[in-house]
Amino acid sequence: MHIAEGLHRAALTNRNGIAYVDQGAKRTWIEMQSAVRRLTGGLVSKSVAMGDRVAVLASNSARQLECFYAIPSLGAITVPLNWRWSDREIADAIKDCEPAIILADTQNLSRVAGVAQSGIPVLRLGDDTDRLIADSEERAPFDLDAGSTAMIFYTGGTTGGSKGVMLSHRNIVTTAIGICAAFRLPSRPAWLHLMPMFHVGDGICSFSITMLGGTHVFIDRFDPVLVFEAIQRHRISCTNFVPSMLSTLMNHPERDRYDLTSIERVLYGGSPIPSELLAHFMREFKSWQFFQGYGMTESTALAVSLPWEEHHLDGPLAKRRASAGRPMLGVEVRIAEDDGTEAPDGEVGEILIRGDLVMTGYWRRPELTRQNVRDGWLHSGDLGYRDEDGFIYIVDRKKDMIITGGENVYSTEVEGAIYAHPSLVECAVTGLPSDRWGELVHAVVVPKEGAALSSSDIIERCRTYVGGYKCPKSVTIRYEGLPKSGAGKILKKALREELASQSELA
């Protein structure tokens, strides 16, 4: 169990197949493996040693993919950094992981200029690494223990306080194979990288695509026309989306000008998707098979999945569209009451996860690790329930649940009701402090361009779907997008802070 084995499999079984297409540049798998092994050799020559961290600050690219194999091949640890962070956040992560070296692409090089003064060497992911590859001898992957750390992904989750999640070779290889099984990926898929690789979602799928000997296709940025062109031109068979990306594509006026029928599988996840919106996607993209994935950085991206054949447009099983699905093979999921006992069917509890997918721990935070992983069980902080058929429904983040007048209100349920309104782009429901209710239910909605939307309109419609105490007591109509994480998740904590500062100003 070594992540470089997947690369070796591709180089053996699809030697002359195209490993990647990136801005017109292409490489075969045998060339890719050679480049990776030379990069490993080059890093060794730069004194990178087993256990060292190597930070990578870059947009999605084939060069970043090469790093994902070259760095752990010598027993060092890849730390992909989020270029959407502020300089301060980047500096904090670097201070935390103490990298032996930093690799940054041209766009991001200036952002680590200050760090370079601290004595950590910075190489340009591009000219510098290309030269290193050209000048170095190939180094085969080192023998490593499967439990040794291959990558650290920083995650703030949606609750702030960024920390490094250590994933071992075993974590990554196990999940990459699990993804192939859960989504029934074809031999040699053509994969379009749309989500940032510095997150586990796309990051871990990368390893699945490589082990299958598929083709990685990179585009400059998420732009609907670029996406359509890439799908048509490279006959993309599989990709992954967050729901907001799918909405953007679906509503784009030029969609019908492109042939998008090569797509076989669409993995979606990263944030809950309202059931009606999902039905809309299914109707609009008829030939695409949708697969949902649910998980978190600490579970190596995925833990639960909903396969295509459980996506029903109508009938008694249509409710499953709101489900995250069933545990991936080899993964155990429990719904735990506050006292740790298993919750009965239909009762909400915290989602606990066990298996080879659970991170080895938080980087240099043994106490936090002990709090979150107990007896092998990862405590996800997410609330959900299991139905009588074993399908799991995520109802909320533990911290996003609203307690109003003594009643528990799951913000995602209310959001689902609001999303039934045809005139809005997105919404978020959160609690606001209230002397009378403890918290009161508050909605922030972003209307479609040109749509007229009133608070009472939202509240009235909501009332037809959910009980009165769950309906918003107040609504903010907002004309700019909601604050989101790099993975596209709505940041409710940031939203609450915004709302709090606005109410102070008012």
Place this chain on the structure above:
Amino acid sequence: MHIAEGLHRAALTNRNGIAYVDQGAKRTWIEMQSAVRRLTGGLVSKSVAMGDRVAVLASNSARQLECFYAIPSLGAITVPLNWRWSDREIADAIKDCEPAIILADTQNLSRVAGVAQSGIPVLRLGDDTDRLIADSEERAPFDLDAGSTAMIFYTGGTTGGSKGVMLSHRNIVTTAIGICAAFRLPSRPAWLHLMPMFHVGDGICSFSITMLGGTHVFIDRFDPVLVFEAIQRHRISCTNFVPSMLSTLMNHPERDRYDLTSIERVLYGGSPIPSELLAHFMREFKSWQFFQGYGMTESTALAVSLPWEEHHLDGPLAKRRASAGRPMLGVEVRIAEDDGTEAPDGEVGEILIRGDLVMTGYWRRPELTRQNVRDGWLHSGDLGYRDEDGFIYIVDRKKDMIITGGENVYSTEVEGAIYAHPSLVECAVTGLPSDRWGELVHAVVVPKEGAALSSSDIIERCRTYVGGYKCPKSVTIRYEGLPKSGAGKILKKALREELASQSELA
């Protein structure tokens, strides 16, 4: 990684789905889990303890499947025995594994009567175990190390000298998930058990089917009409065959009377399949997707697989029908020269296998384990090569290769040429001692009923496919089936012994 987790997954995610159909008896998954847990409790009450072996001597049945989960749940080791063995062979295996208890079904009970006198308790798999299940409390699976032994499968391979292969929980769960990925098994497949469960082929697939929450269907014996009826009645979606079974079904006069279109996936393997015969199956069973598997007991059944989309009827890729495929995900395969170095493309070497699928060792044979597993690499004893696209071709067992006049002749290549003849049921090629040639190439052929077949006919036809030195110098026409192992492999060692004793008599 505990094999009982797969059962628990089925009981959670397909609670009221049918776990099995066996001679009219049915159970749901929640009932099945309860029965297994009671059986675990019952075995504990019979003083079966962690690390103990429990031998099972039985035809395929749901009760045997229950044993596969109940025994390892308490940390004991299931040892399925081959009822096709002689009493002597059964006694030898029992002596070797020293079981704490023996479970035998009604048909096989008398065969262990002698053993019972040695003081080992024997329970009837049926009345006795049903009572144990009825009278016992449920016991949840014990916490176990993933590396602890769950099963011992006895294998003589095709080279004699039966030995116990220890497979851990990790071996079995890893391979069961790998099978789901390689064969893209659907959710909840309906699986027909045709091969004996005491072999890894069907035995390990059982774990895949359970973890997917599928349905196990058992029939009394391999009888073409029973098979057709079961496929039609239970809408069987997946099964596995050895090639000789497929031939029998294909040639059966009543085949067209049944609806066999529910079949989605056919896994075949266990012995090499001549490329022309495979093409014949593909043409005759048009709606079935064929997937090949190659492996051995020591690699937890499978190591290499050929997916459906690599089965080409014609064109330049048709040659891949003769290939065993590519390594399963997470599995490394090397083709090694005699000195251990990697053989170049197209050159024959020994097939070595590494990964979580490699057995933990031979039971109480540390020396033999050291000989066969070196630096984690399982030495398969099979000869093969890899083509330039990374597809692996098995050419022969190391011990079945014939050296004639200084030339290496792979018996399977000659068999492939002979199988092109339309009038035969099966054939085997082996070496006979020869003063002049060292060994000479000898063929044993079984003609179809009523077909006239001569030695010169066989030799002449063969010459149109392979070089003269590879053609048989002599042929035995035989009117009864060739000697086979329980898994349906032709036993060349037994055949050579027969041929030797005949030549002594002559």
